[in-house]
Amino acid sequence: xxxxxxxxxxxxxxxxxxxxxxxxxxxxxxxxxxxxxxxxxxxxxxxxxxxxxxxxxxxxxxxxxxxxxxxxxxxxxxxxxxxxxxxxxxxxxxxxxxxxxxxxxxxxxxxxxxxxxxxxxxxxxxxxxxxxxxxxxxxxxxxxxxxxxxxxxxxxxxxxxxxxxxxxxxxxxxxxxxxxxxxxxxxxxxxxxxxxxxxxxxxxxxxxxxxxxxxxxxxxxxxxxxxxxxxxxxxxxxxxxxxxxxxxxxxxxxxxxxxxxxxxxxxxxxxxxxxxxxxxxxxxxxxxxxxxxxxxxxx
Numbered sequence: 001x002x003x004x005x006x007x008x009x010x011x012x013x014x015x016x017x018x019x020x021x022x023x024x025x026x027x028x029x030x031x032x033x034x035x036x037x038x039x040x041x042x043x044x045x046x047x048x049x050x051x052x053x054x055x056x057x058x059x060x061x062x063x064x065x066x067x068x069x070x071x072x073x074x075x076x077x078x079x080x081x082x083x084x085x086x087x088x089x090x091x092x093x094x095x096x097x098x099x100x101x102x103x104x105x106x107x108x109x110x111x112x113x114x115x116x117x118x119x120x121x122x123x124x125x126x127x128x129x130x131x132x133x134x135x136x137x138x139x140x141x142x143x144x145x146x147x148x149x150x151x152x153x154x155x156x157x158x159x160x161x162x163x164x165x166x167x168x169x170x171x172x173x174x175x176x177x178x179x180x181x182x183x184x185x186x187x188x189x190x191x192x193x194x195x196x197x198x199x200x201x202x203x204x205x206x207x208x209x210x211x212x213x214x215x216x217x218x219x220x221x222x223x224x225x226x227x228x229x230x231x232x233x234x235x236x237x238x239x240x241x242x243x244x245x246x247x248x249x250x251x252x253x254x255x256x257x258x259x260x261x262x263x264x265x266x267x268x269x270x271x272x273x274x275x276x277x278x279x280x281x282x283x284x285x286x287x288x289x290x291x292x293x294x295x296x297x298x299x
Contacts, residue, residue, distance in 0.1 A: 083125070
């Protein structure tokens with residue numbers, strides 16, 4: 001096939017245009033920081049990056065769940081610890097009230113203190129996080145406990161046995177707090193009923209009845225302490241999962257960067273290569289034009 005002057009120029013200009021297109025794409029990559037922005041830039045890398053992005057977004061959502069769960073559980077832990085302190089104070093009062101040398105008025109004063117402890121326990125058991133009550137089980141919209149002389153132990157209870165959980169991974173859910181039912185139902189009987197029994201014994205000036213209740217008070221304190229340990233265990237699991245999710249997000253973000261981000265060292269090398277090629281093509285084009293003009297003048 002005869003190679004005419006037009007064919008030579010067409011090929012030259014075609015190569016120059018390809019070179020300019022490649023340079024423009026490299027400039028876009030450098031300007032955006034992304035080498036793969038759409039499927040046509042690299043179908044396999046684009047698809048892999050989408051999958052990695054979904055993993056990152058899911059991990060970030062679980063991390064938000066864990067953060068909210070940690071906040072609620074730490075509030076619950078503080079409340080249960082305060083309840084334990086109140087119960088320890090209750091035992092001190094009971095020991096004092098069992099002393100035979102106390103007067104009837106002294107015991108009535110101690111009974112008033114126990115009534116105050118009961119109110120404090122109710123207040124702690126009604127702890128809220130935002131607009132959610134932490135010890136109501138799934139009944140979070142209203143205070144689970146209320147002073148009511150007609151109820152068991154003088155305290156009405158609308159909580160249930162269904163703990164609220166928070167999803168921290170695709171297959172793991174961790175309880176937030178403990179239920180009010182779990183708090184008050186102790187091996188020694190209803191927590192508030194035992195308080196009321198001791199309070200009534202003090203008001204009736206019955207030190208032997210108060211003394212007989214001391215073992216039950218120890219059981220109650222141990223029970224509430226175990227509930228605090230349960231909350232603490234949930235906190236430990238969430239803290240561990242938060243760190244695990246953080247590592248996963250960092251690792252997956254690095255993988256996504258490897259798939260789609262611009263390699264600036266490579267890009268700069270490519271830019272230099274195409275610039276040299278572009279300048280060489282222009283130089284050749286100039287020489288060809290000069291040759292064609294001389295041939296025309298000689299005709």
